[in-house]
Amino acid sequence: xxxxxxxxxxxxxxxxxxxxxxxxxxxxxxxxxxxxxxxxxxxxxxxxxxxxxxxxxxxxxxxxxxxxxxxxxxxxxxxxxxxxxxxxxxxxxxxxxxxxxxxxxxxxxxxxxxxxxxxxxxxxxxxxxxxxxxxxxxxxxxxxxxxxxxxxxxxxxxxxxxxxxxxxxxxxxxxxxxxxxxxxxxxxxxxxxxxxxxxxxxxxxxxxxxxxxxxxxxxxxxxxxxxxxxxxxxxxxxxxxxxxxxxxxxxxxxxxxxxxxxxxxxxxxxxxxxxxxxxxxxxxxxxxxxxxxxxxxxxxxxxxxxxxxxxxxxxxxxxxxxxxxxx
Amino acid sequence: xxxxxxxxxxxxxxxxxxxxxxxxxxxxxxxxxxxxxxxxxxxxxxxxxxxxxxxxxxxxxxxxxxxxxxxxxxxxxxxxxxxxxxxxxxxxxxxxxxxxxxxxxxxxxxxxxxxxxxxxxxxxxxxxxxxxxxxxxxxxxxxxxxxxxxxxxxxxxxxxxxxxxxxxxxxxxxxxxxxxxxxxxxxxxxxxxxxxxxxxxxxxxxxxxxxxxxxxxxxxxxxxxxxxxxxxxxxxxxxxxxxxxxxxxxxxxxxxxxxxxxxxxxxxxxxxxxxxxxxxxxxxxxxxxxxxxxxxxxxxxxxxxxxxxxxxxxxxxxxxxxxxxxxxxxxxxxxxxxxxxxxxxxxxxxxxxxxxxxxxxxxxxxxxxxxxxxx
Numbered sequence: 001x002x003x004x005x006x007x008x009x010x011x012x013x014x015x016x017x018x019x020x021x022x023x024x025x026x027x028x029x030x031x032x033x034x035x036x037x038x039x040x041x042x043x044x045x046x047x048x049x050x051x052x053x054x055x056x057x058x059x060x061x062x063x064x065x066x067x068x069x070x071x072x073x074x075x076x077x078x079x080x081x082x083x084x085x086x087x088x089x090x091x092x093x094x095x096x097x098x099x100x101x102x103x104x105x106x107x108x109x110x111x112x113x114x115x116x117x118x119x120x121x122x123x124x125x126x127x128x129x130x131x132x133x134x135x136x137x138x139x140x141x142x143x144x145x146x147x148x149x150x151x152x153x154x155x156x157x158x159x160x161x162x163x164x165x166x167x168x169x170x171x172x173x174x175x176x177x178x179x180x181x182x183x184x185x186x187x188x189x190x191x192x193x194x195x196x197x198x199x200x201x202x203x204x205x206x207x208x209x210x211x212x213x214x215x216x217x218x219x220x221x222x223x224x225x226x227x228x229x230x231x232x233x234x235x236x237x238x239x240x241x242x243x244x245x246x247x248x249x250x251x252x253x254x255x256x257x258x259x260x261x262x263x264x265x266x267x268x269x270x271x272x273x274x275x276x277x278x279x280x281x282x283x284x285x286x287x288x289x290x291x292x293x294x295x296x297x298x299x300x301x302x303x304x305x306x307x308x309x310x311x312x313x314x315x316x317x318x319x320x321x322x323x324x325x326x327x
Numbered sequence: 328x329x330x331x332x333x334x335x336x337x338x339x340x341x342x343x344x345x346x347x348x349x350x351x352x353x354x355x356x357x358x359x360x361x362x363x364x365x366x367x368x369x370x371x372x373x374x375x376x377x378x379x380x381x382x383x384x385x386x387x388x389x390x391x392x393x394x395x396x397x398x399x400x401x402x403x404x405x406x407x408x409x410x411x412x413x414x415x416x417x418x419x420x421x422x423x424x425x426x427x428x429x430x431x432x433x434x435x436x437x438x439x440x441x442x443x444x445x446x447x448x449x450x451x452x453x454x455x456x457x458x459x460x461x462x463x464x465x466x467x468x469x470x471x472x473x474x475x476x477x478x479x480x481x482x483x484x485x486x487x488x489x490x491x492x493x494x495x496x497x498x499x500x501x502x503x504x505x506x507x508x509x510x511x512x513x514x515x516x517x518x519x520x521x522x523x524x525x526x527x528x529x530x531x532x533x534x535x536x537x538x539x540x541x542x543x544x545x546x547x548x549x550x551x552x553x554x555x556x557x558x559x560x561x562x563x564x565x566x567x568x569x570x571x572x573x574x575x576x577x578x579x580x581x582x583x584x585x586x587x588x589x590x591x592x593x594x595x596x597x598x599x600x601x602x603x604x605x606x607x608x609x610x611x612x613x614x615x616x617x618x619x620x621x622x623x624x625x626x627x628x629x630x631x632x633x634x635x636x637x638x639x640x641x642x643x644x645x646x647x648x649x650x651x652x653x654x655x656x657x658x659x660x661x662x663x664x665x666x667x668x669x670x671x672x673x674x675x676x677x678x679x680x681x682x683x684x685x686x687x688x689x690x691x692x693x694x695x696x697x698x699x700x701x702x
Contacts, residue, residue: 073510075633119689123689125689126449129640129688129689130689132633132636132637132640132685132688133685133686133688133689134685135633135685136633136637136681136682136684136685136688137681137682137685137686138685139681139682139685140678140679140680140681140682140683140685141682143676143678143681144676144678144679144682148678257457257514257517257518260510260514261511261514261515264508264510264511265511268508268511301525302522302525302526302529302530303522303526304522305518305519305521305522305525306518306519306522306523306526307522308518308522309515309516309517309518309519309520309521309522310515310519312514312515312518313501313512313515313516313519316501316505316507316511316512316515317501317505317507320505320506320507
């Protein structure tokens with residue numbers, strides 16, 4: 001950044017290019033796949049990708065974005081997804097009202113976040129290792145709760161309209177999960193860019209010691225972020241388990257690496273190098289549409305994964321090649 | 328709003344504010360931690376950052392020594408409990424079983440340890456190799472696939488090691504030439520490896536049988552499996568390499584303070600590249616080992632990713648300075664292996680193992696943090 005400012009004439013254009021790197025990449029992916037696969041750019045397919053793949057990934061990735069913004073990584077987002085789903089499904093199966101079950105699910109996420117907060121803010125453990133520990137403990141908890149990893153299905157009699165509403169409901173033709181993504185991304189986006197607290201979070205993320213010397217309550221900020229991250233991830237767990245009327249152990253870990261990828265790609269490709277909501281959402285969308293596009297052009301599941309990896313690597317190469325020119 | 332008093336850096340890091348403030352006041356006549364102090368004052372006088380009294384230094388050294396031994400003592404205590412409660416735990420056959428069951432995890436963790444030593448332990452800015460588990464799966468698949476296609480052992484082994492080498496080279500290139508952060512670069516490479524593994528295996532188990540696999544799967548002297556000897560030999564070889572040659576100290580310098588290492592004339596890039604390439608190669612070795620252990624290539628290697636990370640970080644507890652070391656990683660590997668094995672012998676549910684592993688990591692890291700040498 002600093003060197004970019006020192007040589008304004010040439011580098012600003014490169015910086016501006018970088019700013020549009022991620023949207024450009026997404027546009028490129030969309031263009032190529034819509035040319036190759038006729039069914040790609042149809043309303044049905046795009047909605048399908050958004051609902052089935054992007055929505056839950058986006059919620060978890062938003063939780064991760066908060067952690068990344070504060071300078072950490074939350075490896076326990078998957079754990080919060082799982083524990084949220086477990087508490088929710090257990091409560092529903094026990095015949096509790098769905099609203100109360102949602103509350104229990106959120107409580108599990110808050111608990112996960114609180115545990116992380118205790119480790120990170122109170123004991124000063126680095127977020128990566130703290131949440132790695134939480135991840136392992138969460139794995140044990142799930143094994144103990146499900147006798148080694150057996151899924152918990154909601155008994156047929158307990159599948160109430162309220163449960164179906166959470167799992168499959170929609171408003172104005174848009175599924176509930178997408179509304180939640182909209183709500184959360186607007187909220188977190190505004191929080192990070194427009195509020196004092198958001199600036200403080202980013203300050204802690206960029207340089208925690210400097211933030212501490214400036215008198216910011218670093219520990220409180222880190223604790224709040226951990227709790228928020230766990231709670232948001234648990235929301236995804238509730239939606240996921242309501243959608244399939246079951247809790248599947250360790251299912252949440254599937255979201256972990258994608259959310260790390262999306263949040264960090266969004267961060268790396270932003271002009272400022274800070275975690276940001278649009279970047280994360282574009283990253284999640286990029287992953288979702290890449291996988292879907294490779295499927296539609298007839299690649300089998302195995303090659304899809306290779307393709308996605310190569311495309312991510314290419315995105316990163318382009319991004320950091322641009323950064324080199326800027327920096 | 329009145330300006331807040333700015334806490335001073337040294338006092339925070341030492342955790343003994345009043346004592347240290349008095350010492351600084353005595354030596355400099357400047358009151359640190361007061362309203363006028365700032366981080367800059369301390370940074371401008373770096374010699375002040377050294378602990379002033381030998382008493383403090385001695386106390387730190389003693390507790391550090393205890394803690395270095397503490398990790399070992401904890402391991403020995405747990406092993407003693409197993410040995411007393413389940414006498415068969417100490418059977419050579421059982422110890423051999425633990426060794427061979429730990430071989431794959433151990434070899435991968437050794438690879439990650441090399442990356443952590445050379446790249447630094449800050450996970451986001453420093454070194455990390457998330458592709459290790461993917462390398463394991465891919466090279467195992469390559470070995471078993473070529474074996475099924477009728478190739479001999481030399482070709483299979485060379486291809487498996489070559490796979491690991493290639494993954495290491497891609498990682499090194501992405502990180503050093505293209506300047507992609509290791510976390511992201513190895514994450515993408517992990518995806519590619521996992522995908523290629525599926526392409527090779529078509530998501531099914533590939534059986535493999537060959538003289539090499541028989542030899543590796545057999546038992547050596549003292550009834551201890553060859554795989555166990557392999558793990559020990561690799562660990563001791565790497566430890567010796569890092570201890571005896573200047574390589575280890577230089578790698579540690581690169582990881583601890585890259586700028587200072589560069590200023591001291593160390594080719595930091597070469598060391599970092601070397602660590603990723605070595606890590607990839609070890610991933611290839613682990614692939615062959617896993618084929619020998621399981622008599623084929625089975626899927627599910629991605630499950631190894633987080634245990635590998637956990638084991639490498641758990642290895643810190645044996646190190647006195649709370650840094651990654653080869654011996655620490657080896658001990659952590661064997662400890663985790665014994666934990667699973669001992670629980671099985673005691674008929675304790677192995678569901679607890681992960682949780683205990685997690686709690687241990689936290690306890691170890693927490694203890695290191697309290698001492699002020701945080702990870």
